[in-house]
Amino acid sequence: MKRYIAEVFGTFWLVFGGCGSAVLAAAFPQVGIGLAGVSLAFGLTVLSMAYAIGHISGCHLNPAVSLGLWAGGRFPARELPGYILAQCLGALIAGGLLYLIASGSATFDPAAGFAANGYGSHSPGGYSLLAGFACETVMTAMFLLVILGSTDVRAPRGTAPVAIGLCLTLIHLVSIPVTNTSVNPARSLGTALFCGGWALEQLWLFWTAPLLGALLGAAMYKVIREK
DSSP states (O other), rough: HHHHHHHHHHHHHHHHHHHHHHIITTOOOTTTOOHHHHHHHHHHHHHHHHHHHHHHOOOOSSSSHOOOOOOOTSSSSSGGHHHHHHHHHHHHHHHHHHHHHHHHSOOOOOOGTTTOOOOGGGGGTOOOEEEEHOOOOOOHHHHHHHHHHHHHHSSSOOOOHHHHHHHHHHHHHHHHHHSOOOOOOHHHHHHHHOOOHHHHHHTHHHHHHHHHHHHHHHHHHHOOOOO
């Protein structure tokens, strides 16, 4: 139970810190942090939580990561439902708190995006469904490759959080224009529920592609790892 609670806290921090930077600070007049700042914020949430709860729950913070770790032989199947529920709960709590804070501004309009993920007319760069699916799948696969490699018992000790955090930063730097970057079904759920409408209609992609990508990433690592 403590591991599940740790995943709630950790996923809350990822969604609140990462999506909060996009909703509250990305385009703030004159001092907005922009795309690079939002990308760094997501990376920092994972980096900080990896040190805070990594020794408790493994700091998955992401249903796709949990699934990929299971596929890579690092995580028991019996714990998948509990982890995924905990991650979704943490994301929804973060989305609710972010909505409460953002609605304190007279200019706030959740339908305008609320850091939700989208494709087509709801992609920041107008990218198609196929482009979004491909991007989310490949980015998640590479994310799992980095996670599995950096947490291998033969990898340098204590450096995994840095590698994983920087990898997530890089993923966002590349893919925010395409889908607003998910690679995490819980993160997508946490904002889509409060954005509503189109975000909920397109949510299926941001579950399907990351989960598929996680399985691909685990398979890729199995191909290259040494016994």
